[in-house]
Amino acid sequence: xRKKVYYWTDSEHINKPVISDTILNTxxxxxxxxxxxxxxxxxxxxxxxxxxxxxxKALDYLSKFGEVEEITKVIKRDMEKCxxxxxxxxxxxxxxxxxxxxxxxxxxxxECVGCKNCLKACPFKAIEIFE
Amino acid sequence: MKTIKEINEKIKKGDAVVITAEEMIKIVxxxxxxxxxxxxxxxxxxxxxxxxxSGVFINFGHSDPPIKMLKIYLNNVxxxxxxxAVDAYIGAAQPNEDPDVDIDYGGAHVxxxxxxxxEIELYAEGYTTDxxxxxxxxxxxxxxxxxxxxxxxxxxxxxxxxxxxxxxEEKIYTYMGVLLPEYNNVHxxxxxxxxxxxxxxxPIINNYNTIGIGTKIFLGGGEGYIIGEGTQHNPPFGTLMVxxxxxxxxxxxIRAATMPRYGSTLYVxxxxxxxxxxxxxxxxxxxxxxxxxVPIYDYGVPRRDKPMxxxxxxxxxxxxxxxxxxxIDGKIVEKTVKTGSVSSYKMAREVAEELKKWILxxxxxxxxxxxTLGKPENKPMKSPITLVKDxxxxxxxxxxxxxxxxxxxxxxxxxxxxxxxxxxDLGRLVGIITSWDIAKALAQNKKTIEEIMTKNVITAHEDExxxxxxxxxxxxxISGVPVVDDHKRVVGVVTSEDISRLFGGKK
Numbered sequence: 001x002r003k004k005v006y007y008w009t010d011s012e013h014i015n016k017p018v019i020s021d022t023i024l025n026t027x028x029x030x031x032x033x034x035x036x037x038x039x040x041x042x043x044x045x046x047x048x049x050x051x052x053x054x055x056x057k058a059l060d061y062l063s064k065f066g067e068v069e070e071i072t073k074v075i076k077r078d079m080e081k082c083x084x085x086x087x088x089x090x091x092x093x094x095x096x097x098x099x100x101x102x103x104x105x106x107x108x109x110x111e112c113v114g115c116k117n118c119l120k121a122c123p124f125k126a127i128e129i130f131e
Numbered sequence: 132m133k134t135i136k137e138i139n140e141k142i143k144k145g146d147a148v149v150i151t152a153e154e155m156i157k158i159v160x161x162x163x164x165x166x167x168x169x170x171x172x173x174x175x176x177x178x179x180x181x182x183x184x185s186g187v188f189i190n191f192g193h194s195d196p197p198i199k200m201l202k203i204y205l206n207n208v209x210x211x212x213x214x215x216a217v218d219a220y221i222g223a224a225q226p227n228e229d230p231d232v233d234i235d236y237g238g239a240h241v242x243x244x245x246x247x248x249x250e251i252e253l254y255a256e257g258y259t260t261d262x263x264x265x266x267x268x269x270x271x272x273x274x275x276x277x278x279x280x281x282x283x284x285x286x287x288x289x290x291x292x293x294x295x296x297x298x299x300e301e302k303i304y305t306y307m308g309v310l311l312p313e314y315n316n317v318h319x320x321x322x323x324x325x326x327x328x329x330x331x332x333x334p335i336i337n338n339y340n341t342i343g344i345g346t347k348i349f350l351g352g353g354e355g356y357i358i359g360e361g362t363q364h365n366p367p368f369g370t371l372m373v374x375x376x377x378x379x380x381x382x383x384x385i386r387a388a389t390m391p392r393y394g395s396t397l398y399v400x401x402x403x404x405x406x407x408x409x410x411x412x413x414x415x416x417x418x419x420x421x422x423x424x425v426p427i428y429d430y431g432v433p434r435r436d437k438p439m440x441x442x443x444x445x446x447x448x449x450x451x452x453x454x455x456x457x458x459i460d461g462k463i464v465e466k467t468v469k470t471g472s473v474s475s476y477k478m479a480r481e482v483a484e485e486l487k488k489w490i491l492x493x494x495x496x497x498x499x500x501x502x503t504l505g506k507p508e509n510k511p512m513k514s515p516i517t518l519v520k521d522x523x524x525x526x527x528x529x530x531x532x533x534x535x536x537x538x539x540x541x542x543x544x545x546x547x548x549x550x551x552x553x554x555x556d557l558g559r560l561v562g563i564i565t566s567w568d569i570a571k572a573l574a575q576n577k578k579t580i581e582e583i584m585t586k587n588v589i590t591a592h593e594d595e596x597x598x599x600x601x602x603x604x605x606x607x608x609i610s611g612v613p614v615v616d617d618h619k620r621v622v623g624v625v626t627s628e629d630i631s632r633l634f635g636g637k638k
Contacts, residue, residue: 084478085474087308090470091309095469102477103449103475103476103477121391123390123396124388
């Protein structure tokens with residue numbers, strides 16, 4: 001299975017290789033989708049791969065050094081505003097926006113990581129990202 | 132052979148066979164153009180895309196006491212008022228007067244809000260005369276309050292539009308949307324096989340089979356007319372000038388948009404019915420996306436004539452990806468990149484379907500054109516151009532990496548310059564030193580050039596327009612850029628003094 005989480009590393013742990021330790025100690029696979037380091041904390045979006053137990057262990061381990069929050073839905077599209085032009089499609093770094101056979105622009109919303117590239121490219125301001 | 136009059140009789144009786152241009156492809160493929168021409172009466176077409184050259188003439192009615200309005204603002208967006216007292220033209224691409232709002236609410240947004248029946252604030256000023264004593268006026272109006280709101284769009288409905296990619300190292304923001312660096316996406320626009328002009332085009336005469344002045348059309352959800360060729364009309368890149376009554380339009384087909392960091396624009400739904408008078412017309416109405424050639428240009432080159440990267444067609448573009456052969460860092464590489472549309476094919480279909488419905492219901496009759504579209508003309512402006520090489524101070528003063536900070540400081544003083552490009556043994560740029568960096572070295576007690584020089588240097592090329600360099604310097608907040616050749620060798624430096632001399636004094 002896979003699970004996406006937001007992760008805030010506590011300030012005292014910013015200089016530690018927390019992600020590497022998590023991988024080595026639990027055997028989980030981690031894809032870092034976003035990382036932003038500030039003086040007071042580090043914010044990451046992580047995608048964890050492994051069986052249920054491994055992912056649970058990894059989340060427990062990560063929780064020792066910061067705060068974990070599971071990502072549910074992060075993106076919302078206003079269908080009244082969207083005209084299905086397609087200006088957003090090429091902006092998605094993880095290819096979860098595409099055009100179907102009937103030329104509808106489709107968002108695989110559950111896979112969105114909230115990077116906002118589509119939002120910034122939308123001429124109709126039809127996209128909202130929850131922070 | 133049929134006539135438009137005969138087709139209209141059938142429409143009135145409810146007997147006309149009306150199909151969309153998309154459906155016509157299959158009919159002609161399976162039954163042939165001759166048979167299709169025998170029984171199909173009308174083919175409907177449609178397009179829905181960003182059309183910046185759109186706007187509305189509005190007559191506000193006279194106030195009491197009357198005013199001759201000259202400076203006119205609708206929700207803080209300026210409308211052109213150099214017409215009679217209470218006439219104005221609001222253009223889709225006009226930005227907001229408030230710099231914080233700017234392109235986020237422009238002329239297009241005013242037009243959409245009018246169509247939606249929303250209240251708009253009108254503020255106008257003028258000079259007083261004996262017959263127009265009033266100085267200014269400030270009222271709230273809706274579309275119902277004005278006398279006429281006539282959409283007149285000087286250029287709509289491009290037959291085909293070139294696709295766009297970007298060879299630069301950074302993202303660019305264009306009227307074709309956001310283009311990723313190093314050719315990493317291709318954006319295209321146009322309804323292709325559904326486009327009105329495409330379905331009516333006759334390549335032999337380089338003109339149109341039925342479309343002309345006076346052709347009745349679908350415009351923004353209401354009825355409109357073609358009033359002539361559009362600006363820059365140049366078949367097979369034909370364009371249309373159209374008019375329609377804004378009061379009868381529908382906000383589903385008139386949509387304001389903002390191309391990020393570019394400007395406001397209006398998405399217009401436009402459809403044209405094509406009477407299938409003969410086999411030749413039927414055949415053309417079966418044109419397919421794969422038959423329509425689309426060039427792809429590098430929008431990373433900020434010039435009028437952009438290099439063509441490839442030729443493709445709408446079928447490939449609509450597939451979602453394309454393979455390009457491009458040059459990156461002097462190497463030819465093949466890469467497959469994503470394609471994205473800027474116009475909406477889904478909405479173009481809805482335009483064609485809606486128009487078909489109107490005709491089938493007997494609500495829309497075809498009109499006979501009163502003249503063909505005017506002659507093609509799309510030549511460049513005779514504008515002067517200043518290139519970097521025209522303002523370059525030569526020869527370049529550069530220094531090697533192993534120079535001391537003291538020596539660098541001496542060079543700046545000796546030559547009375549502010550920017551010193553640092554080069555390797557072959558004269559290739561590795562960094563730049565400014566007098567600010569020398570001050571920094573002193574303040575922070577730095578010892579070597581390497582420590583204080585800027586390594587990620589913004590550069591210019593000899594053949595680049597000076598305007599482009601000025602924009603680069605302004606965006607990056609810098610006062611000079613080294614000019615390099617194709618091998619990164621420094622050939623000069625352009626400074627803000629060089630740029631200001633362009634405006635202030637002689638070259």
